[in-house]
Amino acid sequence: MELLLLGTGAADGWPNPFCTCASCDDAVRRGEIRGQTAALIDDDVLMLDCGPEAPRAALRHGRNLARVRHILLTHAHADHLGPQALLFRSWVAAGFTVDVVGPAAAVDACRDWVGPDDPVRFVPVAAGDVLTVGDYRVGVLGARHKVFEDGDAVLYDVTGPDGARILWACDTGPLPDAWFDDVADAAFDAVFLEETFGDRSDLSAGHHTLAAFADTVAALRACGAVVDATDVVAVHLGHHNPPIAQVRRRLSGCGARVGNDGEVVRVGASGCEYGTGQRTLILGGVRSGKSRYAEELLDAYPTVTYVATGGTREGDAEWAERVALHRDRRPESWSTVETSDVAQVLRSATEPLLVDCLGTWLTARLDLHEVWTGGDLAAVEQDVEELLTAWANCAVPVVAVSNEVGSGVVPASASGRLFRDQLGRLNARVAEISDSVSIVVAGIPMRLR
Known part of the structure:
Protein backbone atom coordinates (compact mmCIF):
# COMPACT_ATOMS: atom_id res chain seq x y z
CA MET A 1 0.00 0.00 0.00
CA GLU A 2 1.20 3.48 -0.83
CA LEU A 3 -0.20 6.55 0.93
CA LEU A 4 0.42 10.18 -0.04
CA LEU A 5 -0.09 12.71 2.74
CA LEU A 6 -1.84 15.66 1.08
CA GLY A 7 -1.65 17.61 4.33
CA THR A 8 -0.61 17.06 7.93
CA GLY A 9 -1.91 20.21 9.60
CA ALA A 10 -4.83 20.97 11.89
CA ALA A 11 -7.97 22.82 10.80
CA ASP A 12 -6.08 26.12 10.59
CA GLY A 13 -2.97 24.44 9.24
CA TRP A 14 0.42 25.16 10.74
CA PRO A 15 1.35 27.97 10.83
CA ASN A 16 -1.99 29.62 11.44
CA PRO A 17 -2.06 32.37 8.78
CA PHE A 18 -3.25 34.95 11.33
CA CYS A 19 -0.74 34.12 14.08
CA THR A 20 2.72 35.38 14.97
CA CYS A 21 3.48 33.04 17.89
CA ALA A 22 6.97 31.52 18.18
CA SER A 23 5.75 28.19 16.81
CA CYS A 24 4.18 29.80 13.73
CA ASP A 25 7.19 32.05 13.16
CA ASP A 26 9.48 29.01 13.32
CA ALA A 27 7.34 27.15 10.77
CA VAL A 28 7.41 30.13 8.40
CA ARG A 29 11.18 30.46 8.79
CA ARG A 30 11.64 26.81 7.96
CA GLY A 31 9.21 26.89 5.08
CA GLU A 32 7.23 24.01 6.64
CA ILE A 33 3.70 25.07 5.72
CA ARG A 34 1.21 22.34 6.62
CA GLY A 35 -2.22 22.14 5.05
CA GLN A 36 -5.32 20.42 6.36
CA THR A 37 -4.84 16.69 6.95
CA ALA A 38 -5.93 14.32 4.16
CA ALA A 39 -4.41 11.46 2.17
CA LEU A 40 -4.57 9.49 -1.08
CA ILE A 41 -4.01 5.73 -1.26
CA ASP A 42 -2.75 3.48 -4.08
CA ASP A 43 -2.70 5.28 -7.42
CA ASP A 44 -5.05 7.86 -5.95
CA VAL A 45 -7.99 5.42 -5.92
CA LEU A 46 -9.02 5.88 -2.28
CA MET A 47 -9.10 9.20 -0.43
CA LEU A 48 -9.03 9.71 3.33
CA ASP A 49 -10.94 12.91 4.11
CA CYS A 50 -11.44 15.68 1.59
CA GLY A 51 -11.27 19.13 3.10
CA PRO A 52 -11.42 22.27 0.96
CA GLU A 53 -7.62 22.40 0.61
CA ALA A 54 -7.17 18.77 -0.47
CA PRO A 55 -7.88 19.06 -4.23
CA ARG A 56 -5.29 21.83 -4.72
CA ALA A 57 -2.84 20.01 -2.45
CA ALA A 58 -3.09 16.97 -4.73
CA LEU A 59 -2.15 19.08 -7.73
CA ARG A 60 0.76 20.71 -5.89
CA HIS A 61 2.09 17.24 -5.07
CA GLY A 62 1.88 16.12 -8.69
CA ARG A 63 -1.40 14.22 -8.44
CA ASN A 64 -5.04 14.86 -9.28
CA LEU A 65 -8.32 13.33 -8.14
CA ALA A 66 -9.43 11.96 -11.51
CA ARG A 67 -8.96 8.33 -10.42
CA VAL A 68 -10.54 8.61 -6.96
CA ARG A 69 -13.31 6.01 -6.67
CA HIS A 70 -13.81 5.98 -2.89
CA ILE A 71 -13.77 8.83 -0.33
CA LEU A 72 -13.74 7.94 3.37
CA LEU A 73 -14.90 10.88 5.48
CA THR A 74 -14.24 10.86 9.21
CA HIS A 75 -16.66 13.67 10.09
CA ALA A 76 -18.22 16.89 8.89
CA HIS A 77 -15.86 19.51 10.33
CA ALA A 78 -14.89 21.95 7.61
CA ASP A 79 -11.23 20.91 7.39
CA HIS A 80 -12.21 17.28 6.71
CA LEU A 81 -15.16 17.83 4.41
CA GLY A 82 -15.26 20.19 1.43
CA PRO A 83 -18.37 18.91 -0.39
CA GLN A 84 -17.94 21.45 -3.18
CA ALA A 85 -15.35 19.08 -4.63
CA LEU A 86 -18.25 16.85 -5.73
CA LEU A 87 -19.68 19.76 -7.74
CA PHE A 88 -16.35 20.37 -9.45
CA ARG A 89 -16.12 16.65 -10.22
CA SER A 90 -19.51 16.75 -11.91
CA TRP A 91 -18.12 19.19 -14.48
CA VAL A 92 -15.85 16.42 -15.84
CA ALA A 93 -17.07 13.12 -17.30
CA ALA A 94 -15.43 10.63 -14.90
CA GLY A 95 -16.96 7.50 -16.42
CA PHE A 96 -17.44 5.73 -13.07
CA THR A 97 -19.28 6.09 -9.78
CA VAL A 98 -17.50 7.44 -6.70
CA ASP A 99 -18.41 6.09 -3.24
CA VAL A 100 -18.72 8.71 -0.49
CA VAL A 101 -18.44 6.83 2.82
CA GLY A 102 -18.82 8.42 6.23
CA PRO A 103 -21.04 9.13 9.23
CA ALA A 104 -24.59 10.02 8.23
CA ALA A 105 -24.12 13.70 9.08
CA ALA A 106 -21.04 13.99 6.86
CA VAL A 107 -22.70 12.12 4.00
CA ASP A 108 -25.85 14.24 4.28
CA ALA A 109 -23.77 17.41 4.03
CA CYS A 110 -22.67 16.25 0.56
CA ARG A 111 -26.06 15.50 -0.94
CA ASP A 112 -26.90 19.07 -1.99
CA TRP A 113 -23.64 19.27 -3.98
CA VAL A 114 -24.56 16.57 -6.50
CA GLY A 115 -27.23 16.45 -9.18
CA PRO A 116 -29.78 13.65 -9.53
CA ASP A 117 -27.79 12.00 -12.32
CA ASP A 118 -24.28 12.50 -10.90
CA PRO A 119 -22.40 9.19 -10.53
CA VAL A 120 -22.08 9.35 -6.73
CA ARG A 121 -23.06 6.63 -4.23
CA PHE A 122 -23.56 7.68 -0.60
CA VAL A 123 -22.72 5.09 2.05
CA PRO A 124 -23.55 6.11 5.66
CA PHE A 148 -22.81 18.11 16.94
CA GLU A 149 -23.51 14.82 18.69
CA ASP A 150 -21.78 11.65 19.84
CA GLY A 151 -21.16 9.18 17.03
CA ASP A 152 -20.94 11.68 14.18
CA ALA A 153 -17.16 11.19 13.88
CA VAL A 154 -15.35 7.92 13.14
CA LEU A 155 -11.88 6.48 12.50
CA TYR A 156 -10.89 3.88 9.89
CA ASP A 157 -9.06 0.56 9.93
CA VAL A 158 -8.14 -0.01 6.26
CA THR A 159 -6.67 -3.19 4.76
CA GLY A 160 -5.49 -3.05 1.17
CA PRO A 161 -5.54 -5.72 -1.53
CA ASP A 162 -1.88 -6.50 -0.76
CA GLY A 163 -2.72 -7.18 2.89
CA ALA A 164 -1.18 -3.95 4.18
CA ARG A 165 -3.16 -2.50 7.07
CA ILE A 166 -3.32 1.06 8.38
CA LEU A 167 -5.17 2.97 11.09
CA TRP A 168 -6.42 6.44 10.17
CA ALA A 169 -7.09 8.04 13.57
CA CYS A 170 -7.90 11.65 12.84
CA ASP A 171 -9.69 13.40 14.60
CA THR A 172 -9.94 12.00 18.10
CA GLY A 173 -9.01 12.68 21.67
CA PRO A 174 -7.75 10.00 24.07
CA LEU A 175 -9.81 6.84 23.65
CA PRO A 176 -11.50 4.69 26.33
CA ASP A 177 -9.93 1.38 27.32
CA ALA A 178 -12.70 -0.65 25.63
CA TRP A 179 -11.90 0.94 22.26
CA PHE A 180 -8.58 -0.89 22.05
CA ASP A 181 -10.34 -4.28 22.10
CA ASP A 182 -11.45 -3.61 18.51
CA VAL A 183 -7.86 -3.29 17.27
CA ALA A 184 -6.20 -5.87 19.51
CA ASP A 185 -3.41 -7.75 17.70
CA ALA A 186 -4.00 -5.74 14.52
CA ALA A 187 -0.23 -5.22 14.06
CA PHE A 188 -0.86 -2.24 11.81
CA ASP A 189 1.77 -1.49 9.19
CA ALA A 190 1.21 2.23 9.81
CA VAL A 191 -0.80 4.34 12.23
CA PHE A 192 -1.71 7.94 11.41
CA LEU A 193 -2.67 9.50 14.72
CA GLU A 194 -3.63 13.09 15.28
CA GLU A 195 -1.59 15.31 17.63
CA THR A 196 -3.12 18.78 17.67
CA PHE A 197 -2.55 20.65 20.91
CA GLY A 198 1.05 20.10 22.01
CA ASP A 199 1.15 20.90 25.73
CA ARG A 200 -2.26 22.65 25.84
CA SER A 201 -4.50 20.26 27.77
CA ASP A 202 -7.04 23.02 28.47
CA LEU A 203 -8.43 23.40 24.94
CA SER A 204 -10.52 20.32 24.11
CA ALA A 205 -10.92 16.66 25.01
CA GLY A 206 -11.53 15.93 21.32
CA HIS A 207 -7.87 16.12 20.29
CA HIS A 208 -4.53 14.74 21.46
CA THR A 209 -1.81 16.62 23.28
CA LEU A 210 1.77 15.38 23.08
CA ALA A 211 1.38 13.57 26.40
CA ALA A 212 -1.95 12.02 25.38
CA PHE A 213 -0.45 10.98 22.04
CA ALA A 214 2.30 9.07 23.85
CA ASP A 215 -0.30 7.43 26.10
CA THR A 216 -2.39 6.33 23.11
CA VAL A 217 0.65 4.90 21.33
CA ALA A 218 1.53 3.00 24.52
CA ALA A 219 -2.00 1.59 24.69
CA LEU A 220 -1.83 0.57 21.02
CA ARG A 221 1.44 -1.23 21.74
CA ALA A 222 0.00 -2.94 24.80
CA CYS A 223 -2.90 -4.42 22.81
CA GLY A 224 -0.75 -5.48 19.84
CA ALA A 225 -2.12 -2.88 17.42
CA VAL A 226 1.32 -1.24 17.21
CA VAL A 227 4.36 -3.50 16.95
CA ASP A 228 8.04 -2.87 16.35
CA ALA A 229 7.48 -2.73 12.58
CA THR A 230 4.64 -0.18 12.75
CA ASP A 231 5.32 3.28 11.34
CA VAL A 232 3.58 5.65 13.80
CA VAL A 233 3.00 9.01 12.13
CA ALA A 234 1.68 12.16 13.80
CA VAL A 235 -0.75 14.21 11.70
CA HIS A 236 -3.25 17.05 12.27
CA LEU A 237 -0.47 19.11 13.83
CA GLY A 238 -1.30 22.61 15.02
CA HIS A 239 0.50 25.71 16.22
CA HIS A 240 -0.24 25.03 19.89
CA ASN A 241 2.68 22.63 19.59
CA PRO A 242 6.22 23.76 20.35
CA PRO A 243 8.49 24.37 17.34
CA ILE A 244 8.65 21.35 15.07
CA ALA A 245 12.23 20.33 15.97
CA GLN A 246 11.08 19.88 19.57
CA VAL A 247 8.00 17.94 18.45
CA ARG A 248 10.20 15.56 16.44
CA ARG A 249 12.42 14.89 19.45
CA ARG A 250 9.54 14.36 21.82
CA LEU A 251 7.64 12.04 19.50
CA SER A 252 10.74 9.92 19.05
CA GLY A 253 10.46 9.04 22.74
CA CYS A 254 7.36 6.95 22.03
CA GLY A 255 8.60 5.56 18.73
CA ALA A 256 6.65 7.97 16.54
CA ARG A 257 7.55 10.62 14.00
CA VAL A 258 6.12 13.71 12.36
CA GLY A 259 4.32 13.33 9.03
CA ASN A 260 5.08 15.84 6.29
CA ASP A 261 2.91 17.33 3.56
CA GLY A 262 3.65 15.57 0.28
CA GLU A 263 5.27 12.56 1.96
CA VAL A 264 4.76 9.17 0.35
CA VAL A 265 4.47 6.36 2.92
CA ARG A 266 4.91 2.82 1.63
CA VAL A 267 3.74 -0.01 3.86
CA GLY A 268 3.09 -3.72 3.59
CA ALA A 269 4.89 -6.81 2.39
CA SER A 270 7.57 -4.87 0.53
CA GLY A 271 8.29 -2.62 3.48
CA CYS A 272 10.91 -3.01 6.19
CA GLU A 273 10.81 -2.61 9.94
CA TYR A 274 10.50 1.15 9.52
CA GLY A 275 7.49 0.83 7.23
CA THR A 276 8.63 3.34 4.61
CA GLY A 277 11.39 3.92 2.12
CA GLN A 278 10.92 7.69 2.06
CA ARG A 279 13.69 9.36 0.00
CA THR A 280 14.58 12.98 0.73
CA LEU A 281 17.13 15.17 -1.06
CA ILE A 282 18.47 18.31 0.64
CA LEU A 283 20.35 20.81 -1.52
CA GLY A 284 22.27 23.91 -0.46
CA GLY A 285 25.43 25.92 -0.73
CA VAL A 286 28.47 25.76 1.52
CA ARG A 287 27.65 26.46 5.20
CA SER A 288 23.99 26.97 4.31
CA GLY A 289 22.74 24.73 7.13
CA LYS A 290 21.76 21.85 4.85
CA SER A 291 23.47 19.13 6.91
CA ARG A 292 21.96 20.35 10.18
CA TYR A 293 18.51 20.42 8.59
CA ALA A 294 19.00 16.88 7.24
CA GLU A 295 19.92 15.69 10.73
CA GLU A 296 16.76 17.25 12.16
CA LEU A 297 14.63 15.32 9.69
CA LEU A 298 15.94 12.06 11.14
CA ASP A 299 15.71 13.08 14.81
CA ALA A 300 12.66 10.88 15.36
CA TYR A 301 14.52 7.61 14.74
CA PRO A 302 16.34 5.97 17.65
CA THR A 303 19.22 4.82 15.43
CA VAL A 304 20.53 6.22 12.16
CA THR A 305 23.54 5.35 10.02
CA TYR A 306 25.49 8.42 8.95
CA VAL A 307 27.17 7.71 5.61
CA ALA A 308 30.23 9.96 5.34
CA THR A 309 31.23 9.98 1.68
CA GLY A 310 34.20 12.32 2.15
CA GLY A 311 36.44 9.81 3.90
CA THR A 312 39.56 10.92 5.75
CA ARG A 313 42.24 13.38 4.64
CA GLU A 314 45.57 12.74 6.27
CA GLY A 315 47.34 15.90 7.45
CA ASP A 316 44.38 18.23 6.79
CA ALA A 317 43.64 19.78 10.20
CA GLU A 318 40.88 22.06 8.91
CA TRP A 319 39.03 19.11 7.34
CA ALA A 320 39.42 17.09 10.54
CA GLU A 321 37.86 19.95 12.50
CA ARG A 322 34.88 20.07 10.11
CA VAL A 323 34.34 16.33 10.49
CA ALA A 324 34.60 16.55 14.29
CA LEU A 325 31.99 19.34 14.49
CA HIS A 326 29.55 17.27 12.43
CA ARG A 327 30.15 14.18 14.55
CA ASP A 328 29.80 16.01 17.89
CA ARG A 329 26.32 17.33 17.15
CA ARG A 330 24.91 13.95 16.09
CA PRO A 331 23.17 11.75 18.71
CA GLU A 332 25.34 9.12 20.38
CA SER A 333 22.99 6.39 19.13
CA TRP A 334 23.93 7.16 15.51
CA SER A 335 26.64 5.08 13.83
CA THR A 336 29.01 6.27 11.11
CA VAL A 337 30.15 4.55 7.93
CA GLU A 338 32.91 6.17 5.88
CA THR A 339 32.67 4.95 2.30
CA SER A 340 32.20 6.07 -1.28
CA ASP A 341 30.31 2.83 -2.10
CA VAL A 342 26.99 4.46 -1.26
CA ALA A 343 25.00 2.18 -3.56
CA GLN A 344 25.96 -0.87 -1.50
CA VAL A 345 24.97 0.88 1.74
CA LEU A 346 21.59 1.81 0.24
CA ARG A 347 20.98 -1.77 -0.86
CA SER A 348 21.83 -3.39 2.46
CA ALA A 349 20.49 -0.81 4.94
CA THR A 350 18.26 -1.95 7.80
CA GLU A 351 17.97 1.40 9.57
CA PRO A 352 17.50 5.00 8.38
CA LEU A 353 20.40 6.61 6.51
CA LEU A 354 21.87 10.09 6.19
CA VAL A 355 24.18 10.38 3.17
CA ASP A 356 26.43 13.42 3.41
CA CYS A 357 27.15 14.29 0.72
CA LEU A 358 26.64 13.51 -2.97
CA GLY A 359 29.22 16.11 -3.98
CA THR A 360 32.05 14.34 -2.16
CA TRP A 361 30.73 10.99 -3.43
CA LEU A 362 30.97 12.25 -7.00
CA THR A 363 34.47 13.60 -6.37
CA ALA A 364 35.55 10.18 -5.08
CA ARG A 365 34.19 8.44 -8.18
CA LEU A 366 35.87 10.95 -10.49
CA ASP A 367 39.12 10.34 -8.60
CA LEU A 368 38.74 6.57 -8.76
CA HIS A 369 38.33 6.57 -12.53
CA GLU A 370 41.07 9.23 -13.04
CA VAL A 371 38.71 11.47 -14.99
CA TRP A 372 40.73 14.58 -14.15
CA THR A 373 43.57 13.28 -16.29
CA GLY A 374 41.53 11.94 -19.21
CA GLY A 375 40.21 8.78 -17.56
CA ASP A 376 36.95 6.95 -18.06
CA LEU A 377 33.94 9.26 -17.61
CA ALA A 378 31.68 6.46 -18.84
CA ALA A 379 32.65 4.44 -15.75
CA VAL A 380 31.50 7.34 -13.54
CA GLU A 381 28.20 7.40 -15.39
CA GLN A 382 27.80 3.69 -14.68
CA ASP A 383 28.41 4.41 -10.99
CA VAL A 384 25.70 7.09 -11.14
CA GLU A 385 23.23 4.62 -12.66
CA GLU A 386 24.02 2.12 -9.90
CA LEU A 387 23.52 4.80 -7.26
CA LEU A 388 20.19 5.88 -8.77
CA THR A 389 18.88 2.31 -8.85
CA ALA A 390 19.87 1.75 -5.22
CA TRP A 391 18.33 5.11 -4.22
CA ALA A 392 15.04 4.28 -5.95
CA ASN A 393 14.82 0.87 -4.26
CA CYS A 394 16.12 1.74 -0.80
CA ALA A 395 13.85 0.10 1.77
CA VAL A 396 14.55 2.49 4.67
CA PRO A 397 14.07 6.24 5.13
CA VAL A 398 17.08 7.97 3.59
CA VAL A 399 18.12 11.62 3.45
CA ALA A 400 20.89 12.71 1.08
CA VAL A 401 22.67 16.05 1.22
CA SER A 402 24.18 17.60 -1.90
CA ASN A 403 25.86 20.84 -2.88
CA GLU A 404 24.12 23.29 -5.17
CA VAL A 405 27.02 24.52 -7.31
CA GLY A 406 25.37 25.83 -10.44
CA SER A 407 24.28 29.26 -9.23
CA GLY A 408 27.63 31.03 -9.13
CA VAL A 409 30.20 32.11 -11.66
CA VAL A 410 31.42 29.71 -14.34
CA PRO A 411 34.48 27.88 -12.94
CA ALA A 412 37.77 29.04 -14.44
CA SER A 413 39.20 25.54 -14.94
CA ALA A 414 38.06 22.69 -17.17
CA SER A 415 38.00 20.34 -14.17
CA GLY A 416 35.82 22.79 -12.23
CA ARG A 417 33.36 23.03 -15.11
CA LEU A 418 33.31 19.24 -15.45
CA PHE A 419 32.51 18.80 -11.76
CA ARG A 420 29.82 21.48 -11.82
CA ASP A 421 28.11 19.92 -14.83
CA GLN A 422 28.27 16.36 -13.50
CA LEU A 423 26.97 17.30 -10.06
CA GLY A 424 24.15 19.37 -11.54
CA ARG A 425 23.04 16.39 -13.61
CA LEU A 426 23.36 14.06 -10.63
CA ASN A 427 21.28 16.34 -8.40
CA ALA A 428 18.56 16.60 -11.03
CA ARG A 429 18.35 12.85 -11.51
CA VAL A 430 18.28 12.10 -7.77
CA ALA A 431 15.60 14.78 -7.30
CA GLU A 432 13.49 13.22 -10.04
CA ILE A 433 13.14 9.94 -8.11
CA SER A 434 12.95 11.44 -4.61
CA ASP A 435 9.77 11.75 -2.57
CA SER A 436 10.78 15.11 -1.14
CA VAL A 437 13.27 17.76 -2.25
CA SER A 438 14.28 20.90 -0.32
CA ILE A 439 16.92 23.57 -0.69
CA VAL A 440 18.49 25.39 2.26
CA VAL A 441 19.51 29.02 1.74
CA ALA A 442 21.08 31.02 4.59
CA GLY A 443 19.82 28.47 7.10
CA ILE A 444 16.26 28.57 5.77
CA PRO A 445 14.90 25.32 4.25
CA MET A 446 12.48 25.70 1.34
CA ARG A 447 10.44 22.78 0.06
CA LEU A 448 10.79 22.31 -3.70
CA ARG A 449 8.65 19.17 -3.79
Missing part, protein backbone atom coordinates in the same frame (compact mmCIF):
# COMPACT_ATOMS: atom_id res chain seq x y z
CA VAL A 125 -21.57 4.19 8.29
CA ALA A 126 -21.25 4.04 12.06
CA ALA A 127 -18.71 2.68 14.51
CA GLY A 128 -18.67 -1.11 14.44
CA ASP A 129 -19.46 -1.43 10.73
CA VAL A 130 -17.18 -3.49 8.48
CA LEU A 131 -17.55 -3.08 4.74
CA THR A 132 -15.83 -3.72 1.44
CA VAL A 133 -14.94 -0.57 -0.46
CA GLY A 134 -13.59 -1.52 -3.87
CA ASP A 135 -10.58 -3.72 -3.16
CA TYR A 136 -10.30 -2.55 0.46
CA ARG A 137 -11.64 -3.93 3.72
CA VAL A 138 -12.72 -1.03 5.91
CA GLY A 139 -13.46 -1.31 9.61
CA VAL A 140 -15.23 1.69 11.12
CA LEU A 141 -14.09 2.65 14.63
CA GLY A 142 -15.44 5.09 17.16
CA ALA A 143 -13.76 8.45 17.78
CA ARG A 144 -13.64 10.67 20.84
CA HIS A 145 -14.66 13.63 18.74
CA LYS A 146 -17.93 15.10 17.60
CA VAL A 147 -19.36 17.78 15.37
